[in-house]
Structures are given as structure tokens and as C-alpha cells.
Amino acid sequence: MKKLTLLGVICLALILTALPFMAACGAEEPAPVTPVPVTPAPVTPVTPAPAPVVVPAPAGEGVFTVLNPVANQPPIEVHALNPRLDTLDGKKVIVVNLRGGNEEAITSVGPDLQAAVPGCDVTSYTVKDKWGLLPPEIDMIVSEYDAAILGHNY
């Protein structure tokens, strides 16, 4: 390239400077902008939220599918209940204290039942053994009474 003369450089600079002005002169004139007053946002102190506590799962721990440790129950022969009495009037009822606790309460049932059903022959009985009825006692109750109330069941 031939050496630019000083005059050429100056002209080039002037042209480059004038280019935006020349483009603007060719564009449509923008609409006037009405400035909108801006209310500055109130500044309130903000307490920073605590950082969430992240407890990472122990390394390698997943889920466990576990087997059932509980045993099954065998088939059971079910017996029907004995027919109920039509009425307690004229019947013999025994109230058995099984000595399973709350003895004063179960003992009170005999007299209260007698008072409620005067025609019923109510007997109160306390088992001889601490752990319930012995076979001879069961035989006695079945042979001599029409019904039984037993308590306290534990």
C-alpha cells in the first residue's frame, strides 16, 4: 500500500467519526420520553435464613428388606359357647375370685348380683390355688351351678 499521506489519515478519521452521526441523521426521530418518578424501595433489615442442616446418609447405607421373625399359630379347634340361661331367676350362679388382682372388686359382684336378682342363688368363691381353678374345683362348679362369673381375668 502506498503510504497514506497525513491528509488521507485525517480524512479517514473524520469519516469514521461521522458515520454514527450520519446513520442517526437517516433514522426516524425517537418519541420524547417522559421520565417516571421512581420511589426507592424501603430498606428493611433481613435476618438471613439459617443454613439448612443437611445430614448426609451414612456412606453406603441403603434400604433393608427384612424377614418376619414372628411364628405362626397352629390350626385351632373352636368350641361353641354354651347356651345362655333364659333368666337368672331360680338359677344357681357362682362368682369366682381367680385371685388375679382387684379381688375386692370381683368379690363385690356376688352380693350386688344377689341384690339385683333376688330369685337367683348366688355363691361367692375364691380359688384355692393362686394360678386359677384346679380340676376338682372345675368339676364342682360344673356339677353344682348353672352359670359362672369369673374375674379378675389377667
Place this chain on the structure above:
Amino acid sequence: MEKAGIPCVLETWDFPDIIGITEDTFLLNGVPEIRQVLTPPDTTLTSLREYIPEFIDALTRPLTDEEKWSGTYEPPGQPRILMTGTYDEVQSYFEGDLTRFPVGVAPVALMTDGQPVVPPTEDRVARMLTGTSHSPDEIIEIKHQRSGQVQYLATVEKVAINAVMAGCKPEYMPVALAMSESNLPVGGPTDCTSGQMYVVSGPIAKEIGMNAFFEVLGPGNPANSTLGRAAALMGVNLGGCQMGVSTIGRHGDNIWGLTFAEATDRSPWEGLNVDCGFGADESVLVNFGGAIGIMPPCSASFQIPLDLKEFQASMPEGIEASLEGKIGSIGLVFFTPDTAELWKEEYGFETMQELQDYLFDNCEITAGDMRKHYSFVHLKQRILANPPGSRTLNPDHLELPDDALVPVFCEGPDAAKIIVTGGDGMQWGWGRSSSVKSTLIDKWR
């Protein structure tokens, strides 16, 4: 009573867990529809007058169709897979809802002994099952200790599951299986103290690394500790024990699965395996059940020559005196091997049987005190079952005057059990249990 033939009604506390247990018990005994009058769980209650109409109704209202039904009931089976979850979720599931207990009643875990368990995954259970040649599906009947009624049906796999939960190793399985066969703390309901103690006699004790040396009754040994825990877990999961609900001992028993080994190879006498009728080279599980107590051991200070009576009298309670009053029970005498050796050398007890005979002949109580026993009615039934004139507490003794002496050991000399175990040195102790049972371990290998 219903089975015996007359209509009856039970008075039961209105407490959900007790109701659940009673209903389970009624079902197990074949009368699931038995009528109950539910009363407040209040120990201060002195009158049930307001419930009289309910008692009358229960005895007179006609039966429903369900109450009239009889036949065979097949209980629903337990699912094999229990649940899937994280470690914490598994522990929580096994614990159950601890908030279900009423105020004032301490919560008790549903399927554990109150401690975290090893999650019984399929893989862990499969590895545990390598400790036995028996099929995982093989049935083991779990029977009530007193009645002998089959209450639950466990399997070899179920035992393995509980053994995994306890932290056992596969080589412990034969002992765990023998435990399930022998005598677990089963069911209830009961308010009696009920524990279990297991002594392993025979070669398997050393094979699996059990402790029969120092601190034999204490913690630290993996086999002793985890097997004992397995027994406790099996009592809960295979035996239906719900602590604090179906099993409601006032204090409970602090010996619930205590497991240790006899020092068979260091004892101067035959082992418990032989005493129980097995061979000296057979591995046997001796289970002591019921109300178990072990007194703190006594250290002996010996001066040679020894007089047997002086030796006994020198103890705070001589062995005889210790065992007197334990009428009807199984008397337990703990000897370290060195103490057993001394008794053999100084007093001439060449065999365990000779010592048992001595204790039977010399541990006595007056007939009057026998009749004052707190459960004499129950004891009398056992006495009446023994043949007159036999070497037991038998019907002949019932006729004796109050000041006559009768044996303490109801079932004869064999009711005195000599347990030789522990570390070097002189020490002896005593205890008691309500029952004893022996089971061969070897068949479960």
C-alpha cells in the same frame, strides 16, 4: 369353664393390650367368642355394681351365630417379608408404636428386647442357615411351659431370623435351635416371675468359643451373649411374650436368656450332659426355667484339714441352709472347677450323683413349714403325683407331724443341679429355678 359345660362370663380390664392378649388366649384355647365384661383398669376400684346389668346380659342374652359356631379355625399366616426400609425405619418398625401404652405404663418394644437389632435380610438369614443341616421349612412346635399345649409353629428359618437379629454367628445355630425346641419363655398371660437360663454341656461349647471361665456369667463373650439374646428374642417372637402386657411380673426376672457353658473338661465330675442322661461326648442344652434366682457367689477361705459341717457352717448360708426353704424347686449349686476338685478330694464326692444324694438327704424342712408353703396347694399336687415310699417328696410325707423333717427337693436327688463353671480359684454360689429340661444340641448340627 365353657368347655366344661356351663355358660360363663369373664371380668377383664378394659386395656387394649390386655384385651388383645386375652382374645389371643381365648382363641388358642378354642373359645374365641367367650363373653367378657370390660371394667376400668383401676386397682383402686372396690365395686363393680354399675356393671351388674352387663354380667346379667352376658349370661342371658341368646348366642349369636358366631358364638354358636364350632369347627377348625386356620389363623392367618405371617408374611415372610416383613418390610423394606432404611436402618432407622427397620428399628422403628420392630419397636412398634411405643405411644400405644397408657400414661404410667412404660412402653415395651413389640418384636425386640428393647435394643436395636441386626436387620434380618434374606442374605444374612441364608448365611445363618448354613450353620445347620436342617431344612429352613422344618417346623418346630413352641409349647406352653406348663400346659404343654402347642401355642405357635416356628420354623428353622424363623429361628435363624431371630438369631440374626441377636447378632449370632452361623456356627451358633445348633444351640439356638435347641433353645427353640427346649423351653422358651412362652406366652402367658402371667404375673409370675418367669425367666430362662441355658447351660451348654459338651464339646460344642468349645467349638463355638463359649465362655466357661472367668466372668462366665458376665458380658463380653460373643457366643454367650448373642445366644442369650437370641433366646430372649425367640421368647418374644416365637413364644408370643409381650413384656408388660402378657408377661407382667412385678419386677420381672433379670435372668431372661442367660446363657453360658459348663466347664465340662475341667470338672472332676461327670457333666450335666451325663447327669441328664446323655453321653459324655454329646452336646446338651440344659434349660432352667420359671422363677430363677442366682445369689451372689461366695468365696471360700479354706483351712486344711476341713470338716464338711464346719465348711458349710462357715459360710453366711451353708449350702444346705441356702437350699432349705426352696422346697419344690430345682436347687442350683455353682462350683468353680477348683472348688469341685476340693470337694472331691476333701469330702470324697467322687461323682456329681454322690453330691446330689448328699444334698437330698441333708437338705430338709419341717413338715409344718412345708404345709405353710405359699403355694402348698400347687405343691401338694406334685407331691401326690410321686409314688409313696419313693426317694422324692411323696404322699407319705404329707401325713407326718409338723415337727418331722421332710426333703426339700420334691423330685428327688436329681432336683439338685451342680453346675461346674468359672475361672481358677475357690468360689461357689447357689440359686434356684422352677423347672429343668435337657435337649440334645447335636441333632441340630
